[in-house]
Amino acid sequence: MDDSQILSAFTDLSPDARGKRVAPRPVAPPLFDACKVGVVMRAVLWVEALVAVGSLFVATGWADWLLYTALTSAAALPATGLWLLAACGCKRWLARLPGWLQQAAGIAMGALAGLAGGALRGLATPFGAVPWLACACAGALVAAALVFALVLRAKGRLPAETAARLSELQARIRPHFLFNTLNSAIALVREDPARAELVLEDLSDLFRHALADQGEAVTLDKEVAIARAYLEIEQVRFGDRLQVEWSIDPEAAKARVPPLLLQPLVENAVKHGVEPSATGAQVKVSTRRRSGVVVIKVTNTVPAGQGRPGHGIAQDNVRERLRLLHDVQAQFRTALKDGIYQVRMEVPV
Known part of the structure; x- marks a missing residue:
């Protein structure tokens, strides 16, 4: 033949x-699934831990640390919730994409969620300039870490x-x-x-x-x-x-x-x-x-x-x-x- x-x-x-x-x-x-309760809890705890540790770099005392942590959490947690809602709502659509595009979409949604968090931070401190680029990069970086962890968790079940x-x-x-x-x-x-x-x-x-x-x-x-x-x-x-x-x-x-x-x-x-x-x-x-x-x-x-x-x-x-x-x-x-x-x-x- x-x-x-x-x-x-x-x-x-x-x-x-x-x-x-x-x-x-x-x-x-999908390569990663953000709709599960366990994933939501881990994502919130992970972001809150990052906020708490990051606040240590600028705080001069415990009172300052609590203030910075509270202000940053007021922006970071809603942004995290927004990312989780977007990733969960787009789950069926994401499943139709190749694996690398799914990850890229998750990171892009993280950047958008970071911008939303920056906007919330700007409302809380109206007289300060909002570092939009830093907010977008921080959102993308946190989303990349979450996506990577979820992908590893999914691959752990493959065998x-x-x-x-x-x-x-x-x-x-x-x-x-x-x-x-x-x-x-x-x-x-x-x-x-x-x-x-x-x-x-x-x-x-x-x-x-x-x-x-x-x-x-x-x-x-x-x-x-x-x-x-x-x-x-x-x-x-x-x-x-x-x-x-x-x-x-x-x-x-x-x-x-x-x-x-x-x-x-x-x-x-x-x-x-x-x-x-x-x-x-x-x-x-x-x-x-x-x-x-x-x-x-x-x-x-x-x-x-x-x-x-x-x-x-x-x-x-x-x-x-x-x-x-x-x-x-x-x-x-x-x-x-x-x-x-x-x-x-x-x-x-």
């Missing part, structure tokens, strides 16, 4: 080839959530696939007992791999082996309708990837490429080492008139686990062009 022409088409595809739109994918949660999603993904080796495989093996028992035995061995290897505790990473060659076992089982069911092509680079074998990386992707290729087509489809799995990265591609032909199928749940799962393992060094992209659908991943060596 010549899939080189697809490289210029990588994009997130929402409309299908007929101009219709697929069902909307669920919106991801547990990702482990739960991995368990869910392991359970996605569907019962009807097990039944279909067993039926295929039963049909071969009399005609080709040796092949029936190989099918059952492949099935055993697949489930052993899927149900085992693999840790956070495995080598790419193990993922290729389990994808081979899966496609060999499906080959028995679909026969000539499933045409599989492998292009495996031995130098890429030791790249570290999350467990169950390839199996759900080749399963998608079979489900959305082979099953709906009366004539079948081609599936190609390729790996190649290029300098300091390994490029992994799963490509399949799709029936005419069919756009991007499904909701992308398995792909989102793989994408998130790639990012958790390799952070910004990993890439995950999809494209559909001229009846060829491809998932392309990059991982560091």
Whole structure:
């Protein structure tokens, strides 16, 4: 399968080839959430602590310290409340933005809240000049600290959530696939007992791999082996309708990837490429080492008139686990062009 022409088409595809739109994918949660009571309490305590410590630099005694703290709190706390209200009210909108834009928006709202606090301070001391630039910078700095803390708190929950999603993904080796495989093996028992035995061995290897505790990473060659076992089982069911092509680079074998990386992707290729087509489809799995990265591609032909199928749940799962393992060094992209659908991943060596 010549899939080189697809490289210029990588994009997130929402409309299908007929101009219709697929069902909307669920919106991801925001990078930071300012609507929770615990977040509000921590933000207020953090700002009040900064005000109290900052007042120590200008106070000459306890009375002065209390006065400065009270005056500054009268401006800082309403500004903090304004930032919390804005961040909470815009939560759904922020969730649609990339992560860096969410953080930038949170800091920008902090600068605006700082200006609002400066205005309140100006009302409390009408005869003094308001340092607007300082107020904006202070609001942005405090907001940046709050956003950073909330992002770290959210990331702290990712390992547990990702482990739960991995368990869910392991359970996605569907019962009807097990039944279909067993039926295929039963049909071969009399005609080709040796092949029936190989099918059952492949099935055993697949489930052993899927149900085992693999840790956070495995080598790419193990993922290729389990994808081979899966496609060999499906080959028995679909026969000539499933045409599989492998292009495996031995130098890429030791790249570290999350467990169950390839199996759900080749399963998608079979489900959305082979099953709906009366004539079948081609599936190609390729790996190649290029300098300091390994490029992994799963490509399949799709029936005419069919756009991007499904909701992308398995792909989102793989994408998130790639990012958790390799952070910004990993890439995950999809494209559909001229009846060829491809998932392309990059991982560091």
